[in-house]
Amino acid sequence: MKRNYFALVVIAIIVIAVVSAGSLHAADKIKIAKIGFEGEMTGFLSMYGQPLAHGHQFAIDYLNKVLFPKGMPIGKDLYHFELVVEDDGSNPSEAPLAAQRLLDKGIFAMITVLGSWIEPVYPKLAEMKVPMITNSPFMTEKLEDPWIYRYRNTPTQIMPGVAAYIKTKFGPKRATVLSEMGSMGTPGGQMWVDAAVKAGGIPRDQIEWQQYKVPIQGNEYLPYLTKATAWKSDVIFHGATGESSGTPDACAIYIQAKELGYKGYFGSFTGMTDVQARTILGPNYASYLGNVYQGEGVDAFTSPDAKMRAWGREYFDKYKEYPIDMIPWAWDEIMILVSAAQMAGTVTDGDKINKALAEMPFKFPLSKELKTPMSPLRGDKMWDEKGQALMEVMVAGWTKDGVKVPAAIMAVDESGKILRTTYPKPEVIKDLTKEWQDRNKK
Known part of the structure; x- marks a missing residue:
């Protein structure tokens, strides 16, 4: 009887060790891809920067923990995603410096609140091959730049x-x-x-x-x-x-x-x-x-869509803040950027990622995860010829x-x-x- 007991214990230990080793081995295979967010985390415009950052993190947690706990397949590798945040303190003169700090941290894409604040680093986007999505409502945004996109109402x-x-x-x-x-x-x-x-x-x-x-x-x-x-x-x-x-x-x-x-x-x-x-x-x-x-934009507590409102309540329960229209935008931006990388088959070749982003079809790998009510452009594309999306x-x-x-x-x-x-x-x-x-x- 004792022999059987000890045999079972030994088998259990071996199974646990094998499973643990397998889990560690799988975790070792998952690489990290970084997305940068430059915004107003402090100062008088933090009412915009903080919700956007929270919405981005909400989406990244969902990708890493729910959709792809074993890693999202991109090319021959598996990836989880990390949001890297730089605060400009609601100071226009600090914004370009914050954006440059992000570019120096190896991000494959950038998101910002007010793109016009970081215009001095626009040449760097092309030089370092990093596409950027802006959330600015102002028509001063230079969308003619092929590395810049806008995901919001204008x-x-x-x-x-x-x-x-x-x-x-x-x-x-x-x-x-x-x-x-x-x-x-x-x-x-x-x-x-x-x-x-x-x-x-x-x-x-x-x-x-x-x-x-x-x-x-x-x-x-x-x-x-x-x-x-x-x-x-x-x-x-x-x-x-x-x-x-x-x-x-x-x-x-x-x-x-x-x-x-x-x-x-x-x-x-x-x-x-x-x-x-x-x-x-x-x-x-x-x-x-x-x-x-x-x-x-359509916010998650005022939307006629009951499913979107339920998603908004999940966000509210986690962050204890109202899911304004920027929250669905922020979530969607992450889904769009990681889909562009997946379609390009890389997180390191910026030219391929930007090409996939520019020509992204309205129905793309994670389009079913979008929260913002949208309409296609240029037939079946996500963006118009300038890089502007069309949401309700x-x-x-x-x-x-x-x-x-x-x-x-x-x-x-x-x-x-x-x-x-x-x-x-x-x-x-x-x-x-x-x-x-x-x-x-x-």
Whole structure:
């Protein structure tokens, strides 16, 4: 009996040793491929940099632990992926240095928040053969560079979408455009004017365009809003016209407008969430937002797709932050880049990776993992000829209880043409409201 017992023990030890050795041997075979992220992890723009980095890491963890625990096959090797992050501190002069540090760390691809901030290293992308995806909304991005791609909605898509929705629902006759001055503000303001005319149907002589200097404090919007009220504007368009035109500035505008008694509508380019609104505007934030319609990407808590919302809850549970539209973009960017490497059969030959990326078909190895609603370009390609992707635009509104809901989902091309519009069914709004209530109980 004892002999049998000891024999079994010896066999068990041998089996464990063999399995462990096999696991170690398999782990030894898995190589690491690095993807770089240059962004604003600290400073006043960290509200954008941190979520993007989290979304990228969320995707990489999924690749390494769920889809390819034994390594993703690329060429003759197996790979896991590592996200290498460099912080620019929300400082434009630091951004090129942060990007160069990434290039020096052997990354096969780079992702950034504001590509225009790292223009000094653009020649290095070609020299070191590293493709880059930017998340910048500004039209100053140099997409004509064959190593640069953009995966996000642009002003030429968002602004016409917002203007068209407000035209359809409310038929405004007069409008005000607010924008910063400067190299970003003036082109951004002009795009709002163009959108109000072409998509919004408002005659140019019925649009007043006001530009403000930056930096600007919240109460300093009052003269501009007073003028808009005197102009009898039915709608005020603002957002994505520079660094001081984001969510905090939008909230400052809404506060001042309410104090003035402005009764018109707001069309904005901002992805404000209920968490941000509550933080900035206070517990009665809904009272400021009843006439606000904001253009953005489709975020994971406001999507009509229940599966995407479930994925958003997984993200929320892990990172304890709202899955804004940048989170699906960040996830998708990782799926796209590793697929390009797999299609190229290499993580070291940048020319092959960039060629695979440039000609990536709309249906590629991991396309089923994408979270962002997309449309193909150039027939069946992921990008247009400049490297711009086409994802759907969400025009979001707010219920009286402060729930952000989709007012419309649109496909808008880069010329501003509305390709299609869908409106959410009542049951979707009901589901979103219930999910919002459940989140706020926790």
